[in-house]
Amino acid sequence: MILTRSLILGFPLLVAALAWWSADVSRRSRQQRGRDDIVVMLPQKAPALNPFLPVNETEREIADLVHEPLLRLGADGTLRPALADVWRWSQEVTCWFADAATARRAHERLLAQIGEHNRWLEWRLSAARVQENKLRLTFTDMAASGVRQALQAVVELAPQPVAFWRAEARQPLRAAWDRFAAASPSASQVHAVWFDGANACELIVPGHAPQLLADLQAAFNAATGDSCSLTPLGEAGALVEPVLDLDIRPGCHWHDGTAVTAEDARATLDYLLRSDVPLPEREALRHIQSVEAREEGARLHIVFRRRYGPSLGMFAGFPVLPAAWLRAHPQATAEDFLHHPPPGAGGHRVAARDTRSLILVPTGNGRETARFLFNFDASPLMTQVGVRTRTVDLVWPAAAAGQSQTTPCLTPPRQRLVVLWNLRHAALASVEVRKALARATDTAALIRTLPGSLGPADASLFAPGLWFSTKAAREPFDLKEARRMLSGAGWTQDVEGVARNAAHALRFKLLVPGGDALHRGAAEQLVAQWQQLGARVEIETIEDAPTLLRRLRAHQFDAVLLDQRFEISWDQLPWWHSSQAMAGGTNFCGVADPQIDLRLEALAGEFDPARVPTRVRELEALLLPLHPMLTLFSTHEAAAMVSNAPRPALGRASWTLRSLAEPAPLPTPVVPKIEFKLRTTDG
């Protein structure tokens, strides 16, 4: 009886005591937190962390902590060294001669010309060497006039012209080219080949080579079982190729301890060129002719097909992965990134990972000190519990946190919503009308009333936050002024309230991409706002992207609402150059101005990032007064920060996970102002 009673009464007491002890220990352990630890709660599933194809902003930012690009944007928006600590542009000029002796003679003649006045520095020529029948010159300056002078020095020795050919077929050509290159002795005459997709390639052929071209066409025809077209693209006296050299920072290591080399960067670029990953930098990648790792893996040598300065920006866009991993996963899928993740070279490494959590710890290489703990698949209750018990610092997205005890904050914008005007439209052709419409647009009301996390956007053509961003002021909302401007331009309102001039009523259609509530809502509000001005606007929804693109290319629109994705590029030529204004071009608005064309060309050919801001300002000074585009607002993602989060950095209005990981900047020490002067002895 005593035993029974003891068991019946003792068991619950024992369990109660055990529960109390365990709960108390658990509570105390939860109160111990590192000051620099950041705990993030996310309702989404654990991401694959594919740095090239992030599903959302969260994955992009986590991947950015783990993986490192060659270059990176600094806090001030300038290009900063990352895996590459030095980069430089140069030009490589190649001349072909009839034979090696002539090439040597040309070399001697060139050296004699240089030596006469020591023109190495004047021509910015850094090297001149002979390889068989080729003379190769390397110029350190992209704008060097020495190229022309050097070529003039050897022109009397009759350098052979270099021809550019394009082969196209209905079947893939790469295998056919590989077989031809291996089997045919004449294939060595081809200087370089570049594949434009699977079914087309371009060849650089020096000299007169009819036999080579005939053999090549026959080989392609035989391999594809079809008639392959081989068309000449052009001819030049010498091959001039822009070259970008990136020196890999010494001491960079992957998280598995192996050293980062240029071969890794080359393998990554090769992987991206071969894959069909929809990268924003895809178009810039097309300019690459060849990539090599040089100086025993210390230098990445990239040869470009054309002079395109903004190519530099793409290296800040995607990270480098280890060559060994890319070799093991030539067709890397999300599963590969999830189950066999590549080691990164970023400031944080993955310390632990499972289906519901991810721990990132700093590697000690950079300034980052904070550790991250990501909790995925968090239910609303877990999120609330985390917020209430202060065991969470960040809830992403903010909507998952509810309202209490948190501060919403926005990520940097990735895109913005704009209205493009068709300058060929009878009413919209007038600058005054476009300006009045901009004045009558209350973007603050749009930001306030539309769903999502929206922020103000400036009128600049370029992405905000970069070193060349101008923060151009947009037209302030002033309906009275807008009406006055419109009537001043001869547009008066009729009895129905529609603005008219002598020939037209202010009526147009606004093309809106379908399937997005934000687009729809914005379009409806814009129509209502412009109606106040006297414009009658009809919304036309286009459901599929190809139809929309076709309409834009054919200029079959009056105005269109579009998302403008921000890129690290200063090239605006495709959107505003008059050569793109014809049907099928990408200058949808139809801007055609020779002065603007010159500025656009100069900007696209600018290789020096330091000179870009000036050129951007010059372009915007001409283009913005035309009001070809109306910027509305930028779209952000919002996270909720727990109000008593321990890190001061958490209070920033706009942030990234990377910015949270870095310690708050120390106050700048006061530098004593001591004026140094050269002391002269003669006075």
Place this chain on the structure above:
Amino acid sequence: MNSPPFTSPPAWLPGRLVLGGVAAGVLLLPGWEALASARLAELALRSARSLAVLTVALLLAASLGIASALMARRAGRYAEALVGFCGRSLACVPVVVVAWGFVGWWIGAYGWPVETLLPAQLPELRSAWETRLARVVWEYLAPAWVLALPFIGAVMDAMTTDAALTAEIDFSLRARGVPGGRRIWHHHLRQMWPLFGMRMESLCLIAPVYLIVVEDVLHFMGWGGWMAQGIRTADASQLASGFVAGGMLMALLCALSGCLWRGMPTSGARWRSLSWQPWLLWALGWLALSRPQAAGWLFLGMAVLASGGAAWWDAWTAVKAELPLAAAQSLGATERDLWRAHLWPVQWRMWLAWFVWSCAHLLLWGTVVLALRPELLHSLGAPLASWLAPLAVATPQDAARTLADPTALLRVGGSVALVALCLLEAARIIRPRSY
């Protein structure tokens, strides 16, 4: 959960439960591919975790229920009646309210942790063995205590109700000078032991279903969480494999119960074994898959009727056996006279009591359904939907509100418990008893 009238389980109950689980799984998704495609290793691990929680919870409920009922018995008749009433009241509180109430009180008011609801921690903070052990223990004990609470009430009710079924030996023991403590803790307990074992076996069929709600609210990674996910997503293969695993879980619990409480009488009637199957668990699965949703509620009603059917039939048989039917027949009463004069006056009360009892249980099971499928709230009528709305915690705002102030939830839980208790008390009053 209030105990139905007393009935004895069929022989080889664990085996029948396993077979029943497999049959339900196959019926839900014909073919074995469902089980093959399910993540069996994960399910096995989850089931083992749930078995641990269920065992501790049921042992807690048994020990606390027995202790309080026996102490009340020693204190006197009124105390025993009061404990019985308190037990019934406690058993009427919807399990979702108990779980959310615990979360709101423990975390919301006091800020104490529930391991499974808190974010993971960085490695060095969980490296000390003492901390790791405490966390594991608390991870299991938190759902065990929450689950035990309604069952403590059920055991208290069962102990006080079933005491009336035992022979009255207290007087003779007292006359022999047996001390009070021994009379209760030895003699009375030995009388109650087999009856209590049968009650525990009936609780073993219900406890896993309650565990689904508890694991879902506390995010415990067990069999219940698996089932809750399956019910939410209406995943037939997940539910089918969950039925099989659930049948095995119940079988193990019943086998354990059989080991602890030996000498339980068993019933030979085959149809009774149907009543001793987890109809409510199966109803939840069918309800998740049913289109339209009204059919799901019908499944639930039928499951409630089926799960109480054998007990109510036994109760009716016992009452009928004591009716003077043979005497009336010998005096020349026709079948019609017998039915009108003797059977009908008792039978309608039995039917009515069963109906009222079923209504009470349907209400309580309805709260379980709403906790797991909040969207079904819209399939109820407007007044019922607005009354039960706080039980459906689906959005971050709901969770935040409940965590910050669980008053609305507790108020609804209290009113549901009160209505269910009134109905059950009414059923007890209406039900005819054997003479």
